Amino acid sequence: MSNNSVFIEKLRSSGLRPTRQRLQICKLLFDRQNTFHFSIQGLSKMIVNQHKEKKVSLATVYNTINAFKQKGYLKEISINSDKTYFDTNTSNHHHFFNESTNELIDLDNSEVGKIDIRKKIPGKKINSIEVIVKIANSN
Amino acid sequence: MSNNSVFIEKLRSSGLRPTRQRLQICKLLFDRQNTFHFSIQGLSKMIVNQHKEKKVSLATVYNTINAFKQKGYLKEISINSDKTYFDTNTSNHHHFFNESTNELIDLDNSEVGKIDIRKKIPGKKINSIEVIVKIANSN
């Protein structure tokens, strides 16, 4: 059980007041050993499953996650059109996507060789480089 | 003006009968010098703008594009959650995404150094490796 003040600070720095609902979301997202991937729907189900506290409306989940995303406390991962995933691992890294199971697996920056982009676009700078490695059962 | 028989074959091999609507879509997609990126909504507007022939319903556009995607005549590109793009360039390549303008630019395979994935997932094989380079104005 990590310190609430960490979460309160995370919320404040994202421009949000700490409320029961937002703190519950923080606990689910950040009070854990390993980073993880989730969808809004999945996160919402996790909240319902806890059912220790009262429910949190979908709108609040969206608002909170979007604020965290903007602040950089969460990363959005786009794999295919039909699902939006978020990642509590905000470090510079990439992903495997298992097309058989729709599962995401982290691919550390150190596990990918330097990516050499040889084409320059005049007047533009590179914001980020994202690699998605799609995998499937090898039979 | 390219030969219709090419389009008819493309449709047939995708499991679709050649119809006026589908041929019109083929012309827009494949009867051009350079490959290009489009969204369903954008393609639909292109069809309306031609207004030489009768309109094509959205459902037909979706059906046809999905069949081409499955057959591999089109590639789907996932950049962010709110837009699905397609690419008539089905060769192995990557993309720049201009976050200021929401514009996609091809990044040829030859313009990216070899991508070295050092992590192996047991029992899985790599289907594809996709690189997205997000760019913006460099001020």
Next chain:
DNA sequence: CAATAATTTATAATGATTCTAAAGTAGTGT
């Protein structure tokens, strides 16, 4: 503790995509 501004919530609105069922069209055999 009261006043104010932010928040939560259920529900409505929106937008993309898929489904449906009736009307239209292509392919096949004659």
Next chain:
DNA sequence: ACACTACTTTAGAATCATTATAAATTATTG
């Protein structure tokens, strides 16, 4: 050319994710 069958098209309905709304609730500040 004709008719039959199966596939298509279409408008509109249905669905799903996400965002907007507006009234009731709650946090903050003095």
